[in-house]
Amino acid sequence: MTDPVNDSRHPGVRIPAALAKALASARRVVALTGAGVSAESGVPTFRDALAGLWARYDPLELATPSAFARHPKLVWDWYASRRDALRAAAPNPGHRALVEIERRVPSFLLATQNVDGLHAKAGSRSLVELHGNLERVRCSRDGEVVDRWNAPAADEPPRCPRCGAFLRPDVVWFEEALPAEALERADDAARRCDLMIVAGTSAEVYPAAGLPRTAKAHGALVVEVNPDATPLTPLCDHAIAARSGLALPALVAAAWPAHAAGPSGAAPSAREGGGAK
Numbered sequence: 138m139t140d141p142v143n144d145s146r147h148p149g150v151r152i153p154a155a156l157a158k159a160l161a162s163a164r165r166v167v168a169l170t171g172a173g174v175s176a177e178s179g180v181p182t183f184r185d186a187l188a189g190l191w192a193r194y195d196p197l198e199l200a201t202p203s204a205f206a207r208h209p210k211l212v213w214d215w216y217a218s219r220r221d222a223l224r225a226a227a228p229n230p231g232h233r234a235l236v237e238i239e240r241r242v243p244s245f246l247l248a249t250q251n252v253d254g255l256h257a258k259a260g261s262r263s264l265v266e267l268h269g270n271l272e273r274v275r276c277s278r279d280g281e282v283v284d285r286w287n288a289p290a291a292d293e294p295p296r297c298p299r300c301g302a303f304l305r306p307d308v309v310w311f312e313e314a315l316p317a318e319a320l321e322r323a324d325d326a327a328r329r330c331d332l333m334i335v336a337g338t339s340a341e342v343y344p345a346a347g348l349p350r351t352a353k354a355h356g357a358l359v360v361e362v363n364p365d366a367t368p369l370t371p372l373c374d375h376a377i378a379a380r381s382g383l384a385l386p387a388l389v390a391a392a393w394p395a396h397a398a399g400p401s402g403a404a405p406s407a408r409e410g411g412g413a414k
């Protein structure tokens with residue numbers, strides 16, 4: 138039997154044969170992702186985003202409802218600068234591997250804490266964005282998402298075209314609850330899955346960090362992908378200590394060896410093998 142641990146396309150990433158087999162035969166899979174999955178796309182983590190001009194601020198001064206009430210323009214500008222930085226970012230092989238897994242298992246849900254929208258850009262369809270999406274803007278009064286607004290006064294964020302309240306990013310701030318429907322969907326999937334992949338998250342911020350614990354308590358196999366250990370590592374059935382841009386494609390290649398080599402998931406053809414790019 139081929140040993141999927143030693144796949145030459147993913148040197149250095151060891152995928153245990155038992156894990157490859159479990160993924161290939163899983164009926165219900167959930168993936169939970171965090172900032173680490175976007176690191177290889179060059180997206181700064183929340184803390185890294187407080188660099189340069191923003192280095193003198195504390196996240197609690199910028200990512201809370203009370204900060205927005207006190208300094209709406211400052212908070213708006215910070216998110217606008219993060220939105221601008223995102224324009225250059227593209228999905229990486231880790232994002233794409235999760236799309237491949239979604240295509241291959243009967244039931245799949247991707248729950249992400251990332252607000253960068255890169256999973257959707259990669260093609261993930263069954264997706265819940267637990268912490269919102271940086272590219273969306275909503276009314277700070279009634280929460281309605283707004284696509285267009287008039288140029289704001291210099292010292293203010295733009296205002297809602299319907300009611301005149303300030304607009305704000307559609308992300309979850311500290312002190313705020315997660316969108317109930319998104320959390321319920323993720324929690325329900327965690328209870329029912331037979332395998333959960335936890336990639337690129339420090340697994341410290343609740344309630345998202347509770348999802349792998351829920352999955353484990355309900356009998357799922359839990360797999361962590363993270364170069365560093367986290368509080369979740371001791372609870373996991375498998376911990377792959379590698380970057381997600383390498384480890385997730387290696388996991389796909391190990392689980393579905395006949396399919397994973399080609400760009401569209403097909404077996405490699407002579408044309409693809411030619412290397413003319």
Ligand code: APR
Pocket residue numbers: 170171172173174176177182183184250251268336337338339340341342362363364365367379380381382
């Ligand atoms: N591949 C996989 N994991 C990586 C990579 C990589 N290339 N690079 C870094 N990591 C890991 C780090 O080791 C760390 O454990 O990703 C994790 C990132 O942790 P955090 O920055 O805490 O991100 P996350 O877990 O998503 O944070 C949760 O907290 O900061 C708030 O609201 C913010 O959604 C965020 C939430």
